[in-house]
Amino acid sequence: MTSKYLSNSALKTINRIGDMMIPKNGEFPAFSEVGGLEYIDEIVSYAPPADIKDLNLVLTILAFMPNFVLRWLLSKMENSMESTGPLAPIFRMLDVGLRGLVFSCYYTEKIPASYKGKKPLDIIGFDLTRVED
Amino acid sequence: MYDYIIIGTGPSGGNIAHNLFKAGANILVLEAGKLMTKKTFPRTEADTSARLYWGGGIEFDAEAKMGFLRTRVVGGTSIVNQCLLDRFDDIALNDWIDESGVKWFSQEHLAPFYDKVENKLSLHTFTPEDMNRNAQLFTQSCDKLGVKWGALRKGQNDCAHERGNDCMACLGGCHRDSKQSSYAGYLRDDIAEGLNLQTETEVTQIENNGDTVTVYALQQGKAVTFKAKNIILAGGAFGTTKMLMQSGFKKQLPALGKNFSTHPQFMSFGLFDEEINAYKGYFQTVASKDPNLRTKGYKLENVFAPPISAAMLFSRTGTYHQEIMRNYTRMTCIEVAVRDENAGEIKVDNKGKLTIDKPFTDQDKTRRDSGRELISNILTNEGAKKIYASSFAVGLHLMGGSVIGTDPKRSVVDPEFRVHGYNNMFVADSSIYPNAPGINPSLTIMALAQKLSEQLIGTTHDIKVSEQLGA
Numbered sequence A: 001m002t003s004k005y006l007s008n009s010a011l012k013t014i015n016r017i018g019d020m021m022i023p024k025n026g027e028f029p030a031f032s033e034v035g036g037l038e039y040i041d042e043i044v045s046y047a048p049p050a051d052i053k054d055l056n057l058v059l060t061i062l063a064f065m066p067n068f069v070l071r072w073l074l075s076k077m078e079n080s081m082e083s084t085g086p087l088a089p090i091f092r093m094l095d096v097g098l099r100g101l102v103f104s105c106y107y108t109e110k111i112p113a114s115y116k117g118k119k120p121l122d123i124i125g126f127d128l129t130r131v132e133d
Numbered sequence B: 001m002y003d004y005i006i007i008g009t010g011p012s013g014g015n016i017a018h019n020l021f022k023a024g025a026n027i028l029v030l031e032a033g034k035l036m037t038k039k040t041f042p043r044t045e046a047d048t049s050a051r052l053y054w055g056g057g058i059e060f061d062a063e064a065k066m067g068f069l070r071t072r073v074v075g076g077t078s079i080v081n082q083c084l085l086d087r088f089d090d091i092a093l094n095d096w097i098d099e100s101g102v103k104w105f106s107q108e109h110l111a112p113f114y115d116k117v118e119n120k121l122s123l124h125t126f127t128p129e130d131m132n133r134n135a136q137l138f139t140q141s142c143d144k145l146g147v148k149w150g151a152l153r154k155g156q157n158d159c160a161h162e163r164g165n166d167c168m169a170c171l172g173g174c175h176r177d178s179k180q181s182s183y184a185g186y187l188r189d190d191i192a193e194g195l196n197l198q199t200e201t202e203v204t205q206i207e208n209n210g211d212t213v214t215v216y217a218l219q220q221g222k223a224v225t226f227k228a229k230n231i232i233l234a235g236g237a238f239g240t241t242k243m244l245m246q247s248g249f250k251k252q253l254p255a256l257g258k259n260f261s262t263h264p265q266f267m268s269f270g271l272f273d274e275e276i277n278a279y280k281g282y283f284q285t286v287a288s289k290d291p292n293l294r295t296k297g298y299k300l301e302n303v304f305a306p307p308i309s310a311a312m313l314f315s316r317t318g319t320y321h322q323e324i325m326r327n328y329t330r331m332t333c334i335e336v337a338v339r340d341e342n343a344g345e346i347k348v349d350n351k352g353k354l355t356i357d358k359p360f361t362d363q364d365k366t367r368r369d370s371g372r373e374l375i376s377n378i379l380t381n382e383g384a385k386k387i388y389a390s391s392f393a394v395g396l397h398l399m400g401g402s403v404i405g406t407d408p409k410r411s412v413v414d415p416e417f418r419v420h421g422y423n424n425m426f427v428a429d430s431s432i433y434p435n436a437p438g439i440n441p442s443l444t445i446m447a448l449a450q451k452l453s454e455q456l457i458g459t460t461h462d463i464k465v466s467e468q469l470g471a
Ligand SMILES: Cc1cc2nc3c(=O)[nH]c(=O)nc-3n(C[C@H](O)[C@H](O)[C@H](O)COP(=O)(O)OP(=O)(O)OC[C@H]3O[C@@H](n4cnc5c(N)ncnc54)[C@H](O)[C@@H]3O)c2cc1C
Pocket: B007, B008, B009, B010, B011, B012, B013, B030, B031, B032, B033, B069, B070, B071, B072, B073, B074, B075, B076, B077, B078, B080, B081, B082, B083, B084, B085, B086, B201, B202, B203, B204, B234, B235, B236, B237, B238, B239, B240, B243, B396, B397, B398, B429, B430, B431, B440, B441, B442, B443, B445
């Protein structure tokens, strides 16, 4: 799959990070298995252009990191809420930004037809009823 | 040349545009966002964040410890809000008098304006039959612990609750036009009747030329200019403050950007053995209504969050995350909303980007911690097996930045809603709030907008205001 806004290596990095955040586990499919990235442009296209540029840059840099470094970085980001120092706000922003992207592409009604397994929203039992006249 | 240009269509701009339109004024309404309707509002949580919110989702304070939510769409933030509409009490209004020096802040003075807004909108106070399991557990536990609670009042007319509609869907815009957003409540019919509204038009600068005002904007990326005798800024705390700053008013108005507050909210989720399905039905019907908590400076709200937001708030990553999400339907949730100090400041950097300083003061922390402790008691009291308390603060009520007051050194807008020193520039939106009321802000935003509308119609059209501006 390709994106109008994110480079191929950026997309690959999201899939790698996504699988670290949401690995295959029991009923839960791994992030990349679901294929939610198919719809990433529908989310990213509304972000300010400067933010998209920054995101591409960060993801391209992360693409060069081996898995163990990426894991270390993710845990640093996860625990950044109480951190101090000049890098702490950047870690926090990255944490929210990356988790936001991953969760948005996973806990969503928009799953490609090619995915045949149980959808994450069904696994957690989320079944919203909209009565529209 | 227009009589008025109104910038922004949230609770403030929507009310004022409606009143001036009905009074026959020659107006132009500008809105940065698109016009969406019950047919076109997003239908998924991810699309909602991306399409409706400024910044494509969330905006942060400079420390990235707090996230702010505000929307960019016709109807403003009222499109996504819960439309819980409360009048202010004496505590809030007296604190406003102390901070601003504006003497007319009182329940008595505001009553006729509140009345008109309440008569125009359709309101519903929740009954025990409306309450889902999350609310039942909250109220039961509050009763046992002696915490007073009350049913909430919401602007809505037909939510199809009896047919199983889940109101959580309307966090992305109400697909039934039931929720009384400023679009459904004020603007929808006016648009059909020919209201002059230009959407996807973001105002970048305002130039005051004495008798006239020139407004510069980008309309779908193209530069456009409009002129009017008067302008009304209704862009909300961030939008209005940013427009004034970008237009160079900070020099004359040193208080511009200051006194920002936001009622930071912290959610705690309780895990139960039974199925709760807290996202079902009316998912927010009750809150604490306890004079003791009011004095302590916080309130508790019985709420819930859709999956992506919940995942962001209370679960981290990996298998730990999955364990929690697996229990989504067995979770209840209560949040503490802190009546915070107005120590924040809204700034604009040299690239035109908003920067928000929002220190979380010691007093704010004490209030949050006290609230969290009480939530923990409420949840464990009813049998919660585990409690997950989110440390991420969310600011939904953005207030201040262009505050009202008598002293031009300490405020931006005078007691008649005029930007200090200018006869033809008005503000009556959330940016004028002098400090955090600790109460849902929208109804009072609309009441103040109603007051400004009547003031403007009274002076410029010489008509009997009360006859023209009824329900
Ligand atoms: C999820 C959520 C739930 C909430 N629930 C409640 C609730 O239950 N009760 C309550 O009282 N409050 C609630 N609020 C808060 C409430 O919605 C806001 O306080 C209120 O909408 C603010 O009104 P406003 O008119 O000042 O600004 P807004 O509603 O933010 O409207 C401002 C409008 O101006 C436009 N604008 C800004 N800048 C420009 C520009 N430069 N050019 C053109 N247009 C511009 C924006 O696009 C927007 O449409 C909630 C908020 C959120 C996010």
